[in-house]
Amino acid sequence: MEAKAVHSFHLSTMVVGDKLGRTGPSSSLRMSSGFVKPKKFQGFVSHRLSLLQRSQQRTVPVVVACSSYNNIPASILETGSFRDPLDEEMILKSKSQEIEPYLNGRCIYLVGMMGSGKTTVGKILSEVLSYSFFDSDALIEEEVDKTSVADIFKNYGEAFFRNKETEILKKLSMMRRDVISTGGGAVVKPTNWKYMHKGISVWLDVPVEALARRITKVGTNSRPLLHYEAGDAYTKTFMRLSSLFEERSEAHANANARVSLENIAAKLDQKDASHLSPKTIAIEALEQINGFLKGEDGC
Numbered sequence: 001m002e003a004k005a006v007h008s009f010h011l012s013t014m015v016v017g018d019k020l021g022r023t024g025p026s027s028s029l030r031m032s033s034g035f036v037k038p039k040k041f042q043g044f045v046s047h048r049l050s051l052l053q054r055s056q057q058r059t060v061p062v063v064v065a066c067s068s069y070n071n072i073p074a075s076i077l078e079t080g081s082f083r084d085p086l087d088e089e090m091i092l093k094s095k096s097q098e099i100e101p102y103l104n105g106r107c108i109y110l111v112g113m114m115g116s117g118k119t120t121v122g123k124i125l126s127e128v129l130s131y132s133f134f135d136s137d138a139l140i141e142e143e144v145d146k147t148s149v150a151d152i153f154k155n156y157g158e159a160f161f162r163n164k165e166t167e168i169l170k171k172l173s174m175m176r177r178d179v180i181s182t183g184g185g186a187v188v189k190p191t192n193w194k195y196m197h198k199g200i201s202v203w204l205d206v207p208v209e210a211l212a213r214r215i216t217k218v219g220t221n222s223r224p225l226l227h228y229e230a231g232d233a234y235t236k237t238f239m240r241l242s243s244l245f246e247e248r249s250e251a252h253a254n255a256n257a258r259v260s261l262e263n264i265a266a267k268l269d270q271k272d273a274s275h276l277s278p279k280t281i282a283i284e285a286l287e288q289i290n291g292f293l294k295g296e297d298g299c
């Protein structure tokens with residue numbers, strides 16, 4: 001998780017978390033103007049639940065259109081080149097408009113290894129879908145008296161953190177219209193899947209080399225599971241991530257949709273998956289979600 005930008009969304013709350021380079025309490029819950037800031041996550045949950053009850057009175061039929069890319073020039077579709085930022089914006093808008101009604105308000109859970117871009121891509125998705133964005137690590141930090149994930153691991157142990165993670169996912173599973181960046185280890189517990197399957201889960205599948213490069217660049221302060229190996233920063237991060245990736249590969253496959261950076265690079269005729277922009281990855285996520293929705297609808 002790394003969340004540096006502060007966005008405000010139309011609904012009610014948004015989490016701002018920045019685990020990297022934080023020294024003290026690391027995140028806060030923000031309410032848009034007109035609402036009283038709750039002390040705890042519980043406050044925002046009850047507020048969101050009342051919104052949910054109101055919104056449930058209006059339901060959208062789940063019918064998925066099998067046609068796609070209505071507003072996108074054929075030249076872009078043929079080349080598959082998303083490099084021009086304006087093209088990327090246009091495709092993001094078009095694809096999100098296409099799937100938004102068929103999501104029927106369901107939340108999107110981003111799962112994947114540490115550093116896979118769940119926070120970065122999650123924020124892009126939440127903006128284009130007009131969803132709220134939540135980071136489950138930041139919510140846990142808020143609940144544990146604004147204690148950083150690293151300090152929660154140090155002071156209370158991993159099991160305590162994992163229980164909090166499950167509690168948070170349970171609460172989030174009652175929400176609608178949220179994009180949720182989960183912690184990398186959330187995939188391991190079957191109970192967490194029970195909650196995440198209330199929405200649509202998307203696995204960001206990033207090669208371990210790219211993960212290790214990203215994390216080495218920003219440091220491992222906020223990622224306590226990477227604190228144990230010996231050696232130079234890249235090698236120890238790579239080694240630890242490789243074994244975690246191995247342990248979690250089956251669990252990742254529970255996700256409804258998979259966004260493989262290697263597949264995107266192949267589609268775009270690019271050699272290196274690590275140069276794909278977050279928006280290009282978000283576009284692929286919308287495409288894979290669309291594929292999942294079509295499958296649900298029998299298209």
Ligand SMILES: Nc1ncnc2c1ncn2[C@@H]1O[C@H](COP(=O)(O)OP(=O)(O)O)[C@@H](O)[C@H]1O
Pocket residue numbers: 001002003112113114115116117118119120121181214215218274275276277278281
């Ligand atoms: N597509 C990308 N290309 C390069 N760097 C990226 C990309 N996506 C994310 N990053 C960087 O990788 C780091 C981890 O990203 P983040 O979104 O916090 O991952 P996660 O939430 O999965 O842990 C951040 O420094 C972020 O800026």
Ligand SMILES: O=C(O)C1=C[C@@H](OP(=O)(O)O)[C@@H](O)[C@H](O)C1
Pocket residue numbers: 001002112113114115118137149182183184185186222223224225
């Ligand atoms: O992979 C993991 O087990 C973890 C990933 C972290 O989240 P990010 O994936 O957001 O870094 C955080 O939940 C914690 O350090 C444990």
